[in-house]
Amino acid sequence: MRYLPHRYPMLLVDRILELVPEKRCVGLKNVSINEAMFHGHYPGTPIMPGVLIIESMAQTGAIIILSEPTFRDTIPVIGSIDNVKFRSPVVPGDQLISTAEVLWFRRNVGRMKAVATVERREVASLEMTFMVMP
Numbered sequence: 001m002r003y004l005p006h007r008y009p010m011l012l013v014d015r016i017l018e019l020v021p022e023k024r025c026v027g028l029k030n031v032s033i034n035e036a037m038f039h040g041h042y043p044g045t046p047i048m049p050g051v052l053i054i055e056s057m058a059q060t061g062a063i064i065i066l067s068e069p070t071f072r073d074t075i076p077v078i079g080s081i082d083n084v085k086f087r088s089p090v091v092p093g094d095q096l097i098s099t100a101e102v103l104w105f106r107r108n109v110g111r112m113k114a115v116a117t118v119e120r121r122e123v124a125s126l127e128m129t130f131m132v133m134p
Helices: 050-066
Strands: 015-020 024-030 075-086 095-106 109-118 121-133
Touching: 015 050, 024 050, 050 075, 050 095, 050 109, 050 121
Parallel strands: none
Antiparallel strands: 015 024, 024 095, 075 121, 095 109, 109 121
């Protein structure tokens, strides 16, 4: 919460497990049945929506930028998402681990890749272009 501007219900990183400034971040999201998304997605078979898995990976990547003093009062936004792959559902009780790496960053635009895992099994991956806004 020190770095991300997001708050409940959109804060999708519970803890930072690793941070290499300007390069890499690993974040953890505890997926709980108590979250509002599971009331309708899907009743009786709760599955974390893919868009929220993407958002969790994006927030993990944003911490790489927002942890730098120069960018503390900015807001990173998604510019484009490419090569998204979902390999397995994420369900209540899972610990979603997102690993994001910055590929390049110039001025206020950058590119990152991210992988999400549950119990060391890859559940999603993507590449993303982002912009940093004042």
